[in-house]
Amino acid sequence: AQKITQTQPGMFVQEKEAVTLDCTYDTSDPSYGLFWYKQPSSGEMIFLIYQGSYDQQNATEGRYSLNFQKARKSANLVISASQLGDSAMYFCAMRYNNNDMRFGAGTRLTVKP
């Protein structure tokens, strides 16, 4: 069964430093999409970045980059130059052929001043 695992319930990072949030997935489907979302305390899920299973290069969006290691089935999110506003829950998700999006349990990131 398709599964998303985020092993870090909580992470702390100093302001202006980089942080990596881990995500591993399990699927036998060759075609899938990987997503990261940010959820502040307000509740809205904010789309951050997308990586397709056939993409050759790692996705980047501003301060966000996705470290995609297909053989290891990992899709870690890297946030560079952390800001106080980055404090939130972060969810890794996978969408595969003809199916709904599956989410990991999330990682709560706290940025310290």
Next chain:
Amino acid sequence: KAGVTQTPRYLIKTRGQQVTLSCSPISGHRSVSWYQQTPGQGLQFLFEYFSETQRNKGNFPGRFSGRQFSNSRSEMNVSTLELGDSALYLCASSSWWRENTEAFFGQGTRLTVV
């Protein structure tokens, strides 16, 4: 371009009542998915609609139902509310239903059942 709009933002209902939540997707998007988020279970898929047809359904009792209108707006209904239905209900909008399609979420409806 307007984002995904969910109404209402907050609801308080009594056990046994029913509730209807609304989701207006991004203009041009034809796929709408619904998710329930609770502290204990995390994000769980409820159902997905594309062009007024339910494409997928999660593992929820029949008290949970939904529909999609010709303008892609979607509603979900929960009948005979139980305390355990208290959750944040999130709606996601996509232009298509395939795995390479981004999904954009609304702000959610926070339902409290008392």
